[in-house]
Amino acid sequence: MTAETQTLVRPMVSVEGVDKWFGQNQVLFDIDLQIAEGETVCLIGPSGSGKSTLLRCINHLEEINTGRIRVGDDLIGYREKRGRLHELKEHEACHQRVRVGMVFQQFNLFPHMTALENIAFAPIKILRVPKAEAISRARTLLERVGLAAKADFYPSQLSGGQQQRVAIARAVAMRPTVLLFDEPTSALDPELVGEVLEVMKDLVRTANMTIVVVTHEMGFAREVADRVVFMADGRLVEQGEPAQVLDSPQNARTREFLSAVIR
Amino acid sequence: MTEGTVVTETGSTSGRVNLKTRSLLTRENKLNVVPVRHWGRGVLAVVSVIVLISVVLGLWTNPNIQWPIVGEFLFSPAILKGLGTTLEITAVSMVFALVLAVVIAVMRISPSRIVSGFAAGYVFIFRGVPLIVLLIFVGNLGLFFQNFAIGIPFTDITFWSVPVKEVMTPFLASVIGLSLAGSGYMAEIVRGGLLSIGRGQHEAAKALGLNGARTLRYVVLPQALRVLLPPMGNEFISMLKASAIVSVIAGGDLLTVALGISGSNFRTIELLIVATIWYLLVITVLTIVQYFIEKRTAER
Ligand SMILES: Nc1ncnc2c1ncn2[C@@H]1O[C@H](COP(=O)(O)OP(=O)(O)O)[C@@H](O)[C@H]1O
Ligand SMILES: [Mg+2]
Numbered sequence: 001m002t003a004e005t006q007t008l009v010r011p012m013v014s015v016e017g018v019d020k021w022f023g024q025n026q027v028l029f030d031i032d033l034q035i036a037e038g039e040t041v042c043l044i045g046p047s048g049s050g051k052s053t054l055l056r057c058i059n060h061l062e063e064i065n066t067g068r069i070r071v072g073d074d075l076i077g078y079r080e081k082r083g084r085l086h087e088l089k090e091h092e093a094c095h096q097r098v099r100v101g102m103v104f105q106q107f108n109l110f111p112h113m114t115a116l117e118n119i120a121f122a123p124i125k126i127l128r129v130p131k132a133e134a135i136s137r138a139r140t141l142l143e144r145v146g147l148a149a150k151a152d153f154y155p156s157q158l159s160g161g162q163q164q165r166v167a168i169a170r171a172v173a174m175r176p177t178v179l180l181f182d183e184p185t186s187a188l189d190p191e192l193v194g195e196v197l198e199v200m201k202d203l204v205r206t207a208n209m210t211i212v213v214v215t216h217e218m219g220f221a222r223e224v225a226d227r228v229v230f231m232a233d234g235r236l237v238e239q240g241e242p243a244q245v246l247d248s249p250q251n252a253r254t255r256e257f258l259s260a261v262i263r
Numbered sequence: 264m265t266e267g268t269v270v271t272e273t274g275s276t277s278g279r280v281n282l283k284t285r286s287l288l289t290r291e292n293k294l295n296v297v298p299v300r301h302w303g304r305g306v307l308a309v310v311s312v313i314v315l316i317s318v319v320l321g322l323w324t325n326p327n328i329q330w331p332i333v334g335e336f337l338f339s340p341a342i343l344k345g346l347g348t349t350l351e352i353t354a355v356s357m358v359f360a361l362v363l364a365v366v367i368a369v370m371r372i373s374p375s376r377i378v379s380g381f382a383a384g385y386v387f388i389f390r391g392v393p394l395i396v397l398l399i400f401v402g403n404l405g406l407f408f409q410n411f412a413i414g415i416p417f418t419d420i421t422f423w424s425v426p427v428k429e430v431m432t433p434f435l436a437s438v439i440g441l442s443l444a445g446s447g448y449m450a451e452i453v454r455g456g457l458l459s460i461g462r463g464q465h466e467a468a469k470a471l472g473l474n475g476a477r478t479l480r481y482v483v484l485p486q487a488l489r490v491l492l493p494p495m496g497n498e499f500i501s502m503l504k505a506s507a508i509v510s511v512i513a514g515g516d517l518l519t520v521a522l523g524i525s526g527s528n529f530r531t532i533e534l535l536i537v538a539t540i541w542y543l544l545v546i547t548v549l550t551i552v553q554y555f556i557e558k559r560t561a562e563r
Pocket of ligand 1: 022
């Protein structure tokens with residue numbers, strides 16, 4: 001997606017002047033980031049640079065200290081009334097989160113539910129989708145991530161790669177407009193990374209979703225990202241098209257990071 | 264095991280054994296090990312058997328215990344009714360205690376200091392007060408509270424009211440006492456179970472749009488209860504045993520009945536044996552049930 005269309009279309013995700021502190025420790029510094037509808041952004045950077053924190057703020061798993069985050073028309077976590085911010089009630093906050101899906105590094109599947117139940121559960125309970133419909137859709141999703149045969153397996157009976165594919169299906173089943181991935185392949189054995197990346201590539205190609213991926217897989221970023229954003233020490237340092245950022249980085253920090261990760 | 268270790272191990276017992284072992288080894292080229300003698304174990308085994316035999320004989324041949332009376336009362340209607348009441352009190356108390364425990368445990372981990380403080384106080388009191396004291400308190404509630412009433416607190420407005428003495432049967436008092444005491448312990452167990460569910464589960468639920476209550480109901484509690492099954496089995500057995508204490512307020516349970524009968528025929532030991540046999544039998548059955556439930560949940 002070019003800079004031109006970004007200015008025309010209202011951004012799907014808009015992070016404006018966000019600071020985030022953990023106690024005395026500031027971890028995000030004046031972050032500004034606009035992501036257009038349907039865009040795929042890969043967020044890269046050294047460990048501890050605040051990538052996860054930024055994603056978690058977008059999903060309101062963390063509170064921000066200054067600035068605004070908008071997803072679509074929602075101001076995340078607050079309602080603005082007469083120049084003041086009012087904290088959202090719990091059900092309103094939940095309503096907002098439904099539109100933003102998240103896939104975690106550690107999968108976090110529900111161990112007491114089968115793969116199928118993991119996927120169908122939230123649509124039934126939260127979206128009030130009729131049970132039969134939710135289950136048949138869950139089966140379709142399982143098929144799409146190549147796990148049709150594993151519907152009745154519990155997470156403990158699945159490999160890490162399979163678990164992560166179920167977790168992706170679980171997030172997609174809620175039909176989010178924005179899908180966040182926090183290092184989805186970092187906890188996997190190397191031989192299982194590929195199958196998860198394939199599922200994600202398929203998603204990027206076919207689903208009409210805005211996708212943000214924190215990743216260390218530079219090949220994946222180069223292949224699917226519309227834009228690569230580099231973060232260091234809680235700041236956005238550099239961003240642009242993958243080829244530009246990955247092949248001819250302008251910033252010294254970016255160059256340093258890339259030479260360290262590309263072995 | 265190598266030849267070397269065999270020689271050194273047996274060597275420590277006696278030289279004769281050592282030589283014999285070595286010759287056997289060379290002749291048949293096969294390990295023929297004389298095991299180390301465990302004298303302590305042998306002595307304990309002998310003592311155990313002696314103690315067992317003397318206890319059984321002491322009971323069986325004791326002229327002061329009339330076994331026919333034990334047989335006579337073991338299946339008597341009164342005793343069986345008492346057993347039924349014991350089971351009923353235990354089961355009902357267990358259900359109430361568990362529900363209370365979950366509520367208190369959830370309150371205990373509430374971010375509100377007042378809510379969690381209330382729960383902490385509850386646990387402190389009902390875990391701290393001896394069950395027998397609690398039971399006597401509840402049993403005699405009518406002495407210091409006239410009515411149970413539903414109304415607006417701190418006003419004279421009441422919608423419904425009933426005299427305590429009318430409703431506070433020994434059965435109800437027993438159930439209340441056991442439930443309160445049990446819930447104090449169980450709340451701490453349940454809290455441990457709730458805290459054992461990792462942050463990732465909470466976050467995954469939150470990210471799907473579940474609120475706190477739904478996260479608790481669909482994600483945290485089902486997992487926690489699985490962890491809690493074995494300790495809760497133990498609590499159930501403890502409660503069955505504790506239920507004997509309700510005999511102090513004449514709860515109508517097995518022990519109350521047994522003591523009541525012995526009060527008229529003066530065969531105290533025989534009736535205690537009757538009660539003991541039933542308690543042990545029920546606990547045996549419960550232990551077996553618990554074993555199978557645990558085995559099934561462990562398979563998941
Ligand atoms: N819950 C938390 N409490 C305190 N500090 C935190 C917490 N989460 C993250 N941090 C700190 O914030 C910084 C950024 O962390 P994170 O966003 O996880 O980085 P990244 O995902 O880029 O590795 C780190 O210094 C980390 O120690
Ligand atoms: Mg991280």
